[in-house]
Amino acid sequence: MKTLSLKKLLGYVVLAALPLLAAVPLCAQSPAAPAPSLNDRVAALEAYVQNTDPGKALTGVAGPGHNAWMMTSAALVLFMTLPGLALFYGGLVRRKNVLSVLAQCLGISGLVTILWWAFGYSMVFGTSAGSPFIGGSEFLFLHNVTSAPNTNYAYWVSHNVFAMYQLMFAIITPALIVGAIAERMKFTAIMLFVTIWMVVVYFPLAHMVWGATGFMNGVWNPDAAIRAIDFAGGTVVHMSSGWSALVLAIILGPRLGFGKEKMAPHSMVLCMVGTGMLWAGWYGFNAGSALAADGIAANAFMTTTLAAAVAGFTWGLIELTFRGHASILGFCSGIVAGLVVITPAAGFVNANGAVIIGLIAAVIPYLAVTRLKAIFKYDDALDTFGVHAVGGTIGALLTGILATGEVNSNLLNGAAQKNGLAKLVEHGGLWLEQLKAMGITITLSVVATIVIAFIVKALIGLRPVAEVERQGLDINEHGEEGYID
Amino acid sequence: MKTLSLKKLLGYVVLAALPLLAAVPLCAQSPAAPAPSLNDRVAALEAYVQNTDPGKALTGVAGPGHNAWMMTSAALVLFMTLPGLALFYGGLVRRKNVLSVLAQCLGISGLVTILWWAFGYSMVFGTSAGSPFIGGSEFLFLHNVTSAPNTNYAYWVSHNVFAMYQLMFAIITPALIVGAIAERMKFTAIMLFVTIWMVVVYFPLAHMVWGATGFMNGVWNPDAAIRAIDFAGGTVVHMSSGWSALVLAIILGPRLGFGKEKMAPHSMVLCMVGTGMLWAGWYGFNAGSALAADGIAANAFMTTTLAAAVAGFTWGLIELTFRGHASILGFCSGIVAGLVVITPAAGFVNANGAVIIGLIAAVIPYLAVTRLKAIFKYDDALDTFGVHAVGGTIGALLTGILATGEVNSNLLNGAAQKNGLAKLVEHGGLWLEQLKAMGITITLSVVATIVIAFIVKALIGLRPVAEVERQGLDINEHGEEGYID
Amino acid sequence: MKTLSLKKLLGYVVLAALPLLAAVPLCAQSPAAPAPSLNDRVAALEAYVQNTDPGKALTGVAGPGHNAWMMTSAALVLFMTLPGLALFYGGLVRRKNVLSVLAQCLGISGLVTILWWAFGYSMVFGTSAGSPFIGGSEFLFLHNVTSAPNTNYAYWVSHNVFAMYQLMFAIITPALIVGAIAERMKFTAIMLFVTIWMVVVYFPLAHMVWGATGFMNGVWNPDAAIRAIDFAGGTVVHMSSGWSALVLAIILGPRLGFGKEKMAPHSMVLCMVGTGMLWAGWYGFNAGSALAADGIAANAFMTTTLAAAVAGFTWGLIELTFRGHASILGFCSGIVAGLVVITPAAGFVNANGAVIIGLIAAVIPYLAVTRLKAIFKYDDALDTFGVHAVGGTIGALLTGILATGEVNSNLLNGAAQKNGLAKLVEHGGLWLEQLKAMGITITLSVVATIVIAFIVKALIGLRPVAEVERQGLDINEHGEEGYID
């Protein structure tokens, strides 16, 4: 189904490509609407302050405060990947592989941007296909993506800023996968895997969850078949990457010497720096997901802070209690886990909900990375599964339990009214919809990853030769050393 | 007095805790006020642009531009601690202790967030106690802290964003103390010390200086007993941490081998990276303290830039002149000193005031860290006293001398009128009020720190055993190494 | 010519200096205009949203959304230099010289700030001289630079924020030069060179390109002799620094052992971290150059993202194809090159224009740093010429070809109408004006650099003694080591 509509779309792309490469007319600021009444004009200005529909005046204009926040947020989310995630992961690998991790993050950011420009954005946020599983072709090559807002998604944010903001999510998601397969996969194989994975998994999934006509977009799609909610990407970003990462890691097999040789992080300092950048950047990720500098963003800002801090401190406390000392990696893991788990909930829960989420975000992922991994002996090198898949999964579920209309009226009005989400939020049962969304996400991720992995293996192979892995990927795959004394 | 009202408050906390843990109703956006006139509505919109009272319309709504700036600022101030300050300090310790510094910053950020959520914020910014020394209980567990502005503090910023912004200050303050006691204090002892210190020193002091009913809040409290001013935390943040740091460092005693062994910074590169992050983050700290993206913020942005740059360059010049070369640590120390000294003045002085402050901020702290320390032989490991206490103290005084109503009308109108601050600003004498505020800050910090230090010592001891300190805190206290080749 | 009007100005400075050092009155927020009509007031509010002239109401007030974005942007651009560029360059030198690069960036930031405060800003953005080559004296010592907007440049941004934002450009430009002369120039010589260079090259050039009365300010000066356009500094920042860097590198001569000894980067990790910071910071640089959070900023945000990503990925691909592996340095070089080339075009081209620019930005600088340098054997240590001069030059030209009024109406209205730029944009020929601007920039940079270099050489000498260079600049010039194990 997904792959089908994808083939169709790839059709468009080829056809569309050449003509479209010619400069496409954009419109920076549309002319003011034909003489609206003073009252309409004031209403439009109030709409700007309250982030509602401008109505008869100021149409086609972005609002400074909202645009400012969304540009800041987009920059923050890019910063999460480059250098944030790159450092967080780079510090956790052995010295001989640090550059390979950086290269993977750099390569992915370039690759995904090109896909996004060509057809990715259109596949996710277009509507011309009128499909719950895939967007449309109206935005191929960012055609029609101007500085005027796309009111399907945000009344007061420039469409091109929105597109770039969403691009940053599309970049970090596959970059997260890198953590599970670190130190043992060929650079070219990763690039090929990611290319297919974006088209088959991420773009359709993102449309289903966030697209205006999305299959499980409970908040914004009046006709959503599944009335699920995902504020900033628990399913789309963390579950999809985390579950795919586990499968890929298993197919790849463990690193040479896994379980025998010492594979301790070569620089906890880099790891901690990355964590700090991730935390700060995550404000763009979560509070930015309000797509405005409004009260929902404000609430997400608070819940993000509380969950991250509580989870980090709790993880440290657990270590202190059961192991005698709190480690840097413990604090960092907890902080990231807290941020992951609050992600789908950030704009839907209140302060106490965030604290509860923070506590759970420390306990369960802690068990996942220490016990679960030990039991099943898979080599999830940097714990992408333990933190992102497990965390994202808990988060999606907890969101269904803790979400409250009091912090986000969108859960009670508009589309939520029509598709019945409002009722679920008020009288319970949302968690069931969340389970459905989780099921779809896991199934799609796991099945697709198996298929893609074997395709890539067949085409160019997944792993470098043993000698290369022994000496390290840096000098062999990238011709450089991380550090030279 | 303080401790008394504290005990009472801790009473509330226990009582309040359980019921409050249930999800607390928050309100994302309050409904528009009952049909205000067109004129009122326009006035409210103008109030948004000018950051004044919305009056009859748009009440209970945050303004996008201001909210955007305050979320950005809050993220910037968090970034100052994680990873900014952690790197600045981490680079200055020996390789074997780098992680201990990071752990202390990470632990403090989690711990303080939990205190802040539970009762800290309420103790500082509440008013229900009607006391000049302590806030109230209305915001325990961030109860009533919604996305609607708390007009006691900011007309157009969401209350929850304000609370998170102020949290970041509460986090970095105790983290500054870490610099003086680096490389020789037990992690658990630091956590316990900070817990008590926040309750006894920071929360009351912050209320006195910034609370709406605060004892020495000259700008906003019409009934302030002391008409002092502190724009972004010269007393609350830098003096309190700096003076407490000195006392704690003396009680702890010097590091093993202090004065004999080489204790040079293990990575000036990390230190410089941290400095850059601190500088950028400080814009959130100082310009953010306007609690709006208005002209006062703009002025603070300028003065912060000038003071940091001038102080950094001057410190370098002093070294070049008297030692033959300008060092990285010199530039970094100067920049941080400049930022510290301008902190209480940022929103109150003009460009030339900032340049003067920058000059003094280089000369005096330079003497403090090179001469003073040499004379008294205390082991202020990373110069928290020399830079933050001395710098904060000079800053508070200079603010009293250089503050001008021309850049900040709040010094002349409103509360400043009633409590007489305006007169002091116009006809001089403000410096005397500043001296009083400084006296209270130093007394509280010093006395409380002595008491707390001995309590902690009695309960769990302050220092690790010699062998642990020799080998380094990283492997012994945190079970990790900073770098593995 | 330039130097003449400069001499005159230096005259003013001396005269103006003393009296002006006395605190200068600033005005935080000017009082509302005398009773404008309701319609005027609404129009002013709409002007805020659309970033146009407030007209009769809200004059002298900054707009929150725009101010917020410009403060954020200014912080981002500072972050590009400290620590961004410092790390990017610092990672590329040998371990023994890493601190010297950091010291140069730190020293320059302090030095330039002082020049900017004293007369630099006035020389660039003043108009009192009524000259196309030099600003005026009205803003000496930031006199008259208040929180009220300077409507010559931005309707809704505080003048002092604008001045600080532009300062950050003045800081990074000379810092870029450091890359070409790394590892072999005396710290004091660099400081002296930069001081003269700023006065002779940067300040006049920046006025010509961006000053309201500027010689080649096609977009804003109705009387511009050359109707060239430069959105964020292709000529002013990258060409001027890049070409000067080449000349200075040649005059200095190569590093000892150049071509013989291994001079590989000591830390590709630092280099990559710097790249990430540069990319994120560049949003402040390019999108901030709209001087508002409007649709033009939004478009610049998009084009910046696309160009950086495409160029980075393409550079990597080229390496992969012709050398067998994509290197970190390749990705980083491509990203920076893409950012450089899009700089003059960011607010003038559309998405597809940006992608084309990204492609070219990878290919040509790649050839410049690999072939050109090999052929001519100059020691452009960190490729400032290959990336910034070459990139900036291509960018200026491509801007002339790809600029379109559809994304930026300023190319068709106002000043552009009067001086005929509009016609050039619509019917072609702009590239010719661009060539003129490029010619002037190169000539000024090259000639001035030769003169200044020999002056500095005569006064204090350019290079340290061989033994110092051998042992490394860090311990000898700065008395510190980068890392201590």
Added chain:
Amino acid sequence: MKLIVAIIKPFKLEEVKEALSAAGIEGMTVSEVKGYGRQKGHTEIYRGSEYTVDFLPKVKIEIAVADDLVAKVVDLVVKSAKTGKIGDGKIFVIPLEEVVRIRTEERGETAI
């Protein structure tokens, strides 16, 4: 007594260590070195400039042993460090006139 100095491939260290302690050799001193020899290095290209890295990372192990243990220890090291590929490294045997254990001031074989 002899000082046995072995230059081996880094990733073989664990194996060698285990082989030795299994055989009751309880002490050794290890350091990171760079080796130059028959084994070819790789080339690194940074933008324009190309560098051949002919010094390869190796690990040096120093083991003081009583004379009668020399043969056995050399043997153990060879077996556990060998991959058969070029670059496996070398073992040097150096005469040792005295050994002192600092802690106890013991001398000779008992100090080992």
Added chain:
Amino acid sequence: MKLIVAIIKPFKLEEVKEALSAAGIEGMTVSEVKGYGRQKGHTEIYRGSEYTVDFLPKVKIEIAVADDLVAKVVDLVVKSAKTGKIGDGKIFVIPLEEVVRIRTEERGETAI
């Protein structure tokens, strides 16, 4: 001549250096090494996985001395490096057939 090789605890380096130069020993070469021996290491746990670090940081000092100084130097090192706790380290004495000072090409004891 002999080459005296001492493996000591890192924080003892300063003391040893001072003891030696006080006694007129003006030259030595120092390197960082990892020691394996009776002294137990610590355990590091990174999330799931646990590593015992049995190679401990030590400092290796090499001192070339004339035969008549050997006893004295060994003695000085023992005294200044000793803590009495396990892991204090070892001293090895190796025969030295020739010493050359590169700068002057002097040979033998005068080159030391």
Added chain:
Amino acid sequence: MKLIVAIIKPFKLEEVKEALSAAGIEGMTVSEVKGYGRQKGHTEIYRGSEYTVDFLPKVKIEIAVADDLVAKVVDLVVKSAKTGKIGDGKIFVIPLEEVVRIRTEERGETAI
């Protein structure tokens, strides 16, 4: 066989390496060390506190050679490492009783 140990100035490594391989010496082991000697170090001042760095970075080269090559190798090292300035370093010649090539288990001179 002898083990020739040379302590030289870091930036001289390349020259020495080339001189040796030019003369057919195909193998050596190199490590970074810190040297203490007549050559004066520099002073580092961090804010208040001042440190004299008297351990200077040096490079240690170990070369195992057959007896008949000793003189030649020593000579080559001296020539290529010499700057004539204080701190050029030292060469030590140590007896070598056995050499083993791990890969082939060859022994003696053929193993070098």
